[in-house]
Amino acid sequence: MRTTIFVMALALALGGCANWPLYSHLPDPDIPVPVPTETSYEEDLAVPNDQIQQVGTLAAPAILTITGSVDACGYDPEAVEFAWPEHPVDDDGDGQPDGFASLTGWYTGDIDLYGFDASTDGWLDASLEWANAPEGDLNAPWRPSEPDGDWAVESDLDFVVFDDGLISSDGGVSRAYPEESPQVLFVGSGTDRVVGVSCHHELPTDYTLTLYLRSL
Numbered sequence: 001m002r003t004t005i006f007v008m009a010l011a012l013a014l015g016g017c018a019n020w021p022l023y024s025h026l027p028d029p030d031i032p033v034p035v036p037t038e039t040s041y042e043e044d045l046a047v048p049n050d051q052i053q054q055v056g057t058l059a060a061p062a063i064l065t066i067t068g069s070v071d072a073c074g075y076d077p078e079a080v081e082f083a084w085p086e087h088p089v090d091d092d093g094d095g096q097p098d099g100f101a102s103l104t105g106w107y108t109g110d111i112d113l114y115g116f117d118a119s120t121d122g123w124l125d126a127s128l129e130w131a132n133a134p135e136g137d138l139n140a141p142w143r144p145s146e147p148d149g150d151w152a153v154e155s156d157l158d159f160v161v162f163d164d165g166l167i168s169s170d171g172g173v174s175r176a177y178p179e180e181s182p183q184v185l186f187v188g189s190g191t192d193r194v195v196g197v198s199c200h201h202e203l204p205t206d207y208t209l210t211l212y213l214r215s216l
Contacts, residue, residue: 034215036061043068043112052115052194058213060122066209070130070157072109073199075142079106082167103170107158107198114209115194118187122213125181126195128172130157132205139175142200155205161185162194187213 041055041064058064084104088097132155134140140150159172159179171182187193197209 034061036063036212038063038065040065040067041114042066049110050113052113054115057117057119058122058211059119060213060215062122062211062213064116064211064213066114066211067206068112068197068209069204069206070110070112070155070197070199071204073155073202073204074108075105075200076108077105079108080104081106084167085170103173107200109199110204112197113162113194114197115192116211117192118189118213121189121216122187123184123216124161124187124193125184125212125214126159126161126172127181127210127212128157128159128179128197128207129177129210130155130205130207132203133177137177139177139201141175152202154201155199155203156201157197157199157205157207159198159209160196162196164192168193184214 037059039056039062043066044053047053055064055066084102086100086102089099089101090096091098134150134154134156139154139156142151142156143149146152156175157179158174160167161169161172169181169185172179185193195209195211197207199205
């Protein structure tokens with residue numbers, strides 16, 4: 001008797017599963033998925049080093065690829081041209097910030113600045129790759145006192161994002177290769193942004209900067 005009841009219950013359960021919406025969490029296949037608009041831009045060598053090269057208007061979703069070259073590298077650790085964003089530091093590991101540390105100095109040499117405006121709200125992130133890259137995913141430390149060190153034979157490019165003349169994101173300043181945004185930045189409709197590409201180590205190199213403006 002118990003066996004019969006169990007078989008009947010199992011049959012009812014299986015019958016109910018036939019109507020269960022297995023793919024209810026997936027997007028409606030009839031709703032088109034937005035395809036990013038892809039455009040490319042080449043560095044304008046006629047633009048002076050300290051001037052912004054305007055690359056147009058972006059509407060999310062969009063992918064903009066910029067190719068260029070940093071022709072001179074360098075870094076002055078004593079320079080105070082720009083104020084860097086401050087970042088909390090947890091010295092004792094208790095999960096509470098114990099203070100703030102910020103980068104100091106500024107780049108010398110060739111600094112390429114690219115400006116764009118957004119016609120829609122979106123999330124911005126970026127990726128920077130270059131030709132004379134390190135063998136792995138990390139550049140050697142910058143050590144001018146060691147002229148024959150690994151740092152002297154590889155290029156180390158960085159990028160920063162400016163908002164109204166201030167550095168709003170320094171997430172692209174590190175020894176990583178490629179340099180990528182650690183988190184997306186909100187860009188409101190009608191706002192302007194500028195992305196600067198610079199070379200920290202000694203050797204100039206060609207680069208590709210990719211900007212992604214994603215829909216909200």
